[in-house]
Amino acid sequence: MxxxxxxxxxxxxxFLTLFSMLLxxxxxxxxxxxxxxxxxxxxxxxxxxxxxxxxxxxxxxLSILPIILGTAYVSFVGIIIALPIGVGSAVVLSSxxxxxMKRFIRGIVDVLAGIPSVVYGFIxxxxxxxxxxxxxSFSSGESVLAGGIILSIMMLPYIISTCDESMEKVYKExxxxxxxxxVSKSYMIRKIVIPESRRSILASIVLALGRGMGETMAVMMxxxxxxxxxxxxxxxxxxxxxxxxxxxxxxxGSLHYHxxxxxxxxxxxxxxxxxxFLYFIKKRMDI
Amino acid sequence: MKRRISxxxxxxxVFAIAITGCGKKESTSPENDEEIVEGSKDFKxxxxxxxxxxxxxxxxxxxxxxxxxxxxxDKVDPNFPEENIxxxxxxxxxxxxxxxxxxxxxxxxxLAREIKDEEKEKIGDMKDYTLGIDALTISxxxxxxLYKIKDDLSTEEIKKxxxxxxxxxxxxxxxxEHKEIVVVIRDLGGGAHEVFQKSIMGDTEVREDAIQAPxxxxxxxxxxxxxxxxxxxxxxMVNQNEGKLIPLxxxxxxxxxxNIANRSYKISRPLIVVKKGELTPEQLAFVNVLTSEKGSExxxxxxxxxxx
Numbered sequence: 001m002x003x004x005x006x007x008x009x010x011x012x013x014x015f016l017t018l019f020s021m022l023l024x025x026x027x028x029x030x031x032x033x034x035x036x037x038x039x040x041x042x043x044x045x046x047x048x049x050x051x052x053x054x055x056x057x058x059x060x061x062l063s064i065l066p067i068i069l070g071t072a073y074v075s076f077v078g079i080i081i082a083l084p085i086g087v088g089s090a091v092v093l094s095s096x097x098x099x100x101m102k103r104f105i106r107g108i109v110d111v112l113a114g115i116p117s118v119v120y121g122f123i124x125x126x127x128x129x130x131x132x133x134x135x136x137s138f139s140s141g142e143s144v145l146a147g148g149i150i151l152s153i154m155m156l157p158y159i160i161s162t163c164d165e166s167m168e169k170v171y172k173e174x175x176x177x178x179x180x181x182x183v184s185k186s187y188m189i190r191k192i193v194i195p196e197s198r199r200s201i202l203a204s205i206v207l208a209l210g211r212g213m214g215e216t217m218a219v220m221m222x223x224x225x226x227x228x229x230x231x232x233x234x235x236x237x238x239x240x241x242x243x244x245x246x247x248x249x250x251x252x253g254s255l256h257y258h259x260x261x262x263x264x265x266x267x268x269x270x271x272x273x274x275x276x277f278l279y280f281i282k283k284r285m286d287i
Numbered sequence: 288m289k290r291r292i293s294x295x296x297x298x299x300x301v302f303a304i305a306i307t308g309c310g311k312k313e314s315t316s317p318e319n320d321e322e323i324v325e326g327s328k329d330f331k332x333x334x335x336x337x338x339x340x341x342x343x344x345x346x347x348x349x350x351x352x353x354x355x356x357x358x359x360x361d362k363v364d365p366n367f368p369e370e371n372i373x374x375x376x377x378x379x380x381x382x383x384x385x386x387x388x389x390x391x392x393x394x395x396x397x398l399a400r401e402i403k404d405e406e407k408e409k410i411g412d413m414k415d416y417t418l419g420i421d422a423l424t425i426s427x428x429x430x431x432x433l434y435k436i437k438d439d440l441s442t443e444e445i446k447k448x449x450x451x452x453x454x455x456x457x458x459x460x461x462x463x464e465h466k467e468i469v470v471v472i473r474d475l476g477g478g479a480h481e482v483f484q485k486s487i488m489g490d491t492e493v494r495e496d497a498i499q500a501p502x503x504x505x506x507x508x509x510x511x512x513x514x515x516x517x518x519x520x521x522x523x524m525v526n527q528n529e530g531k532l533i534p535l536x537x538x539x540x541x542x543x544x545x546n547i548a549n550r551s552y553k554i555s556r557p558l559i560v561v562k563k564g565e566l567t568p569e570q571l572a573f574v575n576v577l578t579s580e581k582g583s584e585x586x587x588x589x590x591x592x593x594x595x
Contacts, residue, residue: 011293054492055476056484125505130512139467139515142498225474225499235496245501249340249477251380256476 028268035265038062038258047259048266053227053237055246055256062259066229068266070144070236074219075212077148077232078155079205085152086159087194087201093160094167095189106161113157121221124150129222142224143233150218155208162204166197199281206278210271216240239267331394332360332370334570337377338384338397341421341478342558345589346397349582350374353573363572374573381478385410388563394570398559399478414562418577419591422547422555423483423519424534426507430514431533436462439536442553445487448517451494456515470497471509471518479503483519486554507532519554522547523590547592558591 039047041059050063089109093102128149132141170193178188194201224235225245243260250257336346354374360367377393384396385406399421407413425445427433437460440448447453449470456463472493473479484493500506500518507524510516511531522542525534534542537553546552566574576582583593 007293014293125508126512133513140469140498140513220501221505224496225501226496228495235498237499241501245474245499246476249380249474251382 031261031265031268034258034261038255038262041255042259044262047262051229053242055250055259059255059259062255064227064239064242064263064266066227067237067239067242067263068270070223070227070230071213071238071240071267071270073144073230073232073236074147074151074223074238075209077144078151078212079208081148081152082155082159082208083201083205086156086204087163089156089160090163090167091189091193093164094171095185095193106164109157109160112153117154117215117218118221120150120154121218124218124222138233140224140235142222142235144223144230144236145232147219147223147236147238150222151212151215154215154218155211158208158211159204162207163197163200166200167193170196199284203278203281206274206281210274210278213238213267213271213274214240216244220244239263330360330368330370331567331569332368333373333375334395334573335375335377335393336395336397336560337379337387337393338395339381339399339478339558340378341399342397342418342560343376343378345418345558345586345591346374346560346577347376348589349577349585350376350573352581352585353576360569364568367569385561388561391563394562396561398557398561400481400556400559402559402561410561410563412564414564414566416560416574416578417557417594418560418582419558419586419593420547420550420555421482421558421591422522422542422552423479424522424525424542425517425537425554426510426520426525426532426534427517428510428514429531429533431456431517433460433463434533434535436460438533439539441538442487445537446489446491449483449488449493449497450491451496466515469509469513469516470494471500471506471513471516472497473503473506473519474499474501479519479521482556483554521590522592523587527590544592548594557594558586 042062046060047063048068049065050060051065052061052063053067054061089105093105097105124146128146129141132138132143132146174188174192178192219238220241223238223241225237225241226235227237227242228235230236243264246256247260250260336343354372357363357372359369359371361369363372378397379387381398381400384393384398385402386396387393388396389409402413402415425440433456444453444459448459448468449472451470453459453468455465456468457465459468470493472483475493480493498509500509503521503524506518507520507528510518510520511528520532520534522534525532525542536542540546540552542552542554547555560574560577562570562574578595580595583595586593
């Protein structure tokens with residue numbers, strides 16, 4: 001009797017695991033199937049190297065190089081801003097705070113991760129974009145920089161929690177020795193804690209990059225959505241926001257519709273590569 | 288061996304789910320719905336609408352109101368059998384609306400543009416009901432001094448502003464400041480932009496670095512927030528935010544309800560429901576509601592100008 005129960009349990013668990021794996025396979029196959037229609041019309045290389053995006057024009061006008069670059073640009077700006085803040089917070093959390101304080105700050109950081117992205121976008125639109133317009137008298141505040149700043153806030157929790165984990169480990173391991181040697185805390189952090197946790201910092205960058213590239217709503221509201229070559233203070237367009245913006249209106253089955261799937265396919269490929277990269281970093285990180 | 292069998296069973300089960308999942312799509316198509324209904328004489332308790340995504344929420348709202356009021360058909364008219372009212376609305380673009388009427392996959396088609404002559408020919412015996420008009424106003428921020436100098440832009444001027452030929456406000460009029468014009472539009476593939484493109488731009492393209500707002504609300508917010516912005520806000524949105532943004536005249540015609548309804552205001556499109564062949568009494572009952580005062584009220588509430 002017990003044996004049968006065991007078997008049923010095993011079966012159900014196996015089934016659920018298989019189901020989630022197949023789910024991924026189905027999504028990939030579906031997106032591939034929808035975008036292959038487009039790639040038959042426009043070769044993939046042309047699609048990712050052309051500079052114009054005009055859904056009303058001929059199929060030749062559908063290409064997404066500026067949009068791919070915009071996606072990457074916004075994420076990189078976000079990382080550049082978030083990284084020093086994130087690593088700094090992680091250092092404080094792992095080395096300078098007591099247990100009680102640590103729990104409190106971590107709680108706050110987790111709340112930061114739980115805020116819906118549309119709220120960030122809304123704040124970005126009404127505060128950040130407006131700020132650029134009023135204080136710096138930009139003609140319009142929508143820019144790569146605005147998107148990057150909003151993204152950096154959203155990336156922070158990921159960077160902090162990834163770095164904090166390994167820094168705490170390193171700190172605990174070496175605290176006694178460095179205290180015994182009488183070196184100052186800041187020296188220890190600079191020479192041991194940060195260098196030792198460089199892999200986890202790299203992992204957090206990759207994780208944040210993946211997060212940033214896939215972010216849709218918040219970014220869409222502050223970048224202006226103009227499919228032109230991205231410049232720091234000018235408008236741009238990212239792949240997720242392109243899809244969100246145009247999918248609702250694209251006629252089902254039209255080339256425009258399939259081109260959006262194709263753009264999604266490209267984004268998925270990029271994120272896939274990033275995730276493989278992350279996997280290898282993590283594999284070497286855990287001893 | 289047992290392991291293999293269980294694995295095999297897993298795969299079979301998953302595929303079974305997947306296949307039934309795929310199959311469901313077809314069963315919701317209107318043909319099957321009709322089959323169910325055909326059981327009771329010729330009366331159809333269900334009707335389907337397909338087409339423009341602009342008109343779809345309007346029809347949905349009126350239908351919801353209609354169903355809430357009557358619930359069953361016999362309350363609409365004592366001659367009808369006691370069956371629950373069901374009205375299905377699906378959006379897929381104006382083109383899809385015409386296509387579905389032609390192929391008979393839906394009872395009514397919804398269009399947010401004029402019916403083309405060739406479409407009229409193809410459908411043949413066609414009934415069409417214009418419910419309302421969707422108009423776009425060329426709106427600017429109240430702090431922009433343009434409307435004090437002139438509250439009227441010609442088609443040519445609007446074209447130049449939106450195509451990027453005029454980059455600064457002082458090019459539009461000498462009395463204005465040398466400030467960059469911020470053009471706000473909706474996404475290029477969408478219905479609102481289509482109207483604007485057709486009635487104003489023609490073959491000229493909108494400047495590439497125009498801000499594409501994700502919704503009409505976002506477009507209006509942008510114009511309200513930015514002093515140098517200009518955009519095509521929908522008529523309904525302008526009314527909701529009276530005073531916060533200023534609609535300009537186009538070719539001397541002010542975007543008022545009257546001017547829009549008699550089609551003298553240029554940037555507009557009709558919202559039309561089409562039907563192939565004669566209407567059944569129950570369909571007529573609903574169409575009467577669509578064109579009634581109550582229907583018009585809802586149409587107006589959704590931001591369009593009713594014509595009935």
